[in-house]
Amino acid sequence: MNIKKGDKVKMLSGKDRGKTGKVSSVLNKAETGRVIVEGLNKVKKHQRARKQGQKGQIIEVERAVNISTVQLICSSCGKPTRVGNKIDGETKVRICRKCQAQI
Numbered sequence: 419m420n421i422k423k424g425d426k427v428k429m430l431s432g433k434d435r436g437k438t439g440k441v442s443s444v445l446n447k448a449e450t451g452r453v454i455v456e457g458l459n460k461v462k463k464h465q466r467a468r469k470q471g472q473k474g475q476i477i478e479v480e481r482a483v484n485i486s487t488v489q490l491i492c493s494s495c496g497k498p499t500r501v502g503n504k505i506d507g508e509t510k511v512r513i514c515r516k517c518q519a520q521i
């Protein structure tokens with residue numbers, strides 16, 4: 419899993435293809451993880467009235483997308499990129515495959 423909360427990503431498919439947004443949460447840490455991107459992949463949900471006298475309403479929620487449908491945007495070169503990993507001493511760091519900068 420190479421995408422973390424707070425990363426800027428570009429959407430590669432779906433109705434928001436080509437748009438960019440910030441990852442607001444990562445749903446699980448597995449390789450097949452899903453992420454929620456702020457303001458993207460919104461779906462309308464019809465919320466029913468729970469009590470009498472209350473109105474049902476339509477709310478928009480961001481739906482999680484598969485990690486493979488987003489691409490990280492490098493904060494250094496500003497381009498969508500694949501992420502590489504580099505071992506830096508004891509820690510593993512993420513690097514941009516395009517400009518080699520640490521992300």
Ligand SMILES: [Zn+2]
Binds near residue numbers: 514
């Ligand atoms: Zn870069």
